[in-house]
Amino acid sequence: MQSVKWTLFFLLIMLTSCALKPPVQEMSDARSAIKIAHELPGDQSRADSYLNTAEKALDEAAEAIRAERYERARTKALEARRNAQEAARIKQGIHSEKTK
Numbered sequence: 001m002q003s004v005k006w007t008l009f010f011l012l013i014m015l016t017s018c019a020l021k022p023p024v025q026e027m028s029d030a031r032s033a034i035k036i037a038h039e040l041p042g043d044q045s046r047a048d049s050y051l052n053t054a055e056k057a058l059d060e061a062a063e064a065i066r067a068e069r070y071e072r073a074r075t076k077a078l079e080a081r082r083n084a085q086e087a088a089r090i091k092q093g094i095h096s097e098k099t100k
Contacts, residue, residue: 051083
């Protein structure tokens with residue numbers, strides 16, 4: 001019984017530590033996706049709304065990091081990357097199922 005308690009305690013600590021680290025990689029990925037989407041040639045007018053949404057989500061992620069709300073920051077960074085990738089697909093003329 002004691003070993004089960006220690007195992008549960010250890011798992012709880014491990015899960016908590018994951019939420020305590022800033023989402024550095026996710027932020028970097030989002031910034032890169034936004035930069036690439038901006039630099040691609042193509043239909044800027046259709047991609048603008050996705051790029052604006054991506055940039056807003058990235059700003060919200062940065063604010064969440066400052067507030068040490070790392071899970072929210074991770075979620076917003078991933079949202080930023082998805083929107084930037086959608087903008088890139090639009091600019092390249094590749095439509096995802098979401099835009100059809």
